[in-house]
Amino acid sequence: MEDISYKVPVGASTAELVIKKSRFVAAVGRAATRRDAEDFIESVRDLHPAASHNCYAFVACAPGGTDIGFGDDGEVSGTAGRPMLTLLEHSGIGEVAAVVSRYFGGIKLGPGGLLRAYTDCLRTALGELEIKEHVPVRNGYLVFSYAHENSIRVLFEKSGVTITSVERAEDVRFGFAAPFNIAENLEERIASLTRGKSKFVWT
Incomplete structure (x- = not known):
């Protein structure tokens, strides 16, 4: 099956460069959603209220997705946010936001x-960033008889499915999170295992 896992940040990283008296400070962190990215950008702005510019870029989705954005915060168009976004997109890291704050040192650097x-x-900060593999999951629940509990637990364990909740009454109900790359066939495998005597629902 296709491997749909991708790299995401663990925590955050920073880096600092001084070029012709201008000080550049980069911050990189995780942003699983656009709101996360906006919150991260705002938090960095709060840390650098005296900066001349707080330029940003984010990929708030899996690599190659469309929930992306950037901003130049008054810098020359095309010199900050857009190239920062391009760098993030080429990094292969998803769910990531970055801000580079500039303290102007009095000497113009020119567009290049x-x-x-x-x-x-930003590249320096990315080099310091701790990352991990992230596997997207699909959530659901399964209702079945007690007689099938052990075999279902074994199937889930072998398939990398995480049991997120357990309820016991007349039957057993498992809440679960299944990796997307096995989700397509999971319902069929459960039906075969329980001979159709189970209730399988994606949530």
């Missing part, structure tokens, strides 16, 4: 110099 400064600072 700005682009290199913002991307070099």
Whole structure:
């Protein structure tokens, strides 16, 4: 089956560069949603209220997704946010947000110099970022008789399915989180195992 896992940040990282008296400070962290990205950007702005510019970019989705964005915060168009986003997209990391804060040192760097400064600072921070593999999951629940509990637990364990809740009454109900790459066939395998005597629902 296709491997749909991807890399995501663990925690955050920072980096700092000084170029012709301008100080550039990069911060990178996880942003699973656009709201997460906005919150991260705002938190970095709060840390650097005196910065001349707080330029940002984010990929708030899996790599290659469309929930992306960037901003130049007054810098020359095309020299900060857009190249930062391109760097994030080429990194292969998903659910990530980045801000590079610039403290102007009095010497203009020119468009090419700005682009290199913002991307070099961000690249350094990405190099310090701890990452992990993330496997998207699909949630659901399963209701079945007590006689099938052990065999279902074994199937879930072998398939990488996590049991998220257990309720016991006349029957057993498992809440679960299944990796997307096995979710398509899971319902069929459960039906075969229980001979159709179970209730399987995606939530």
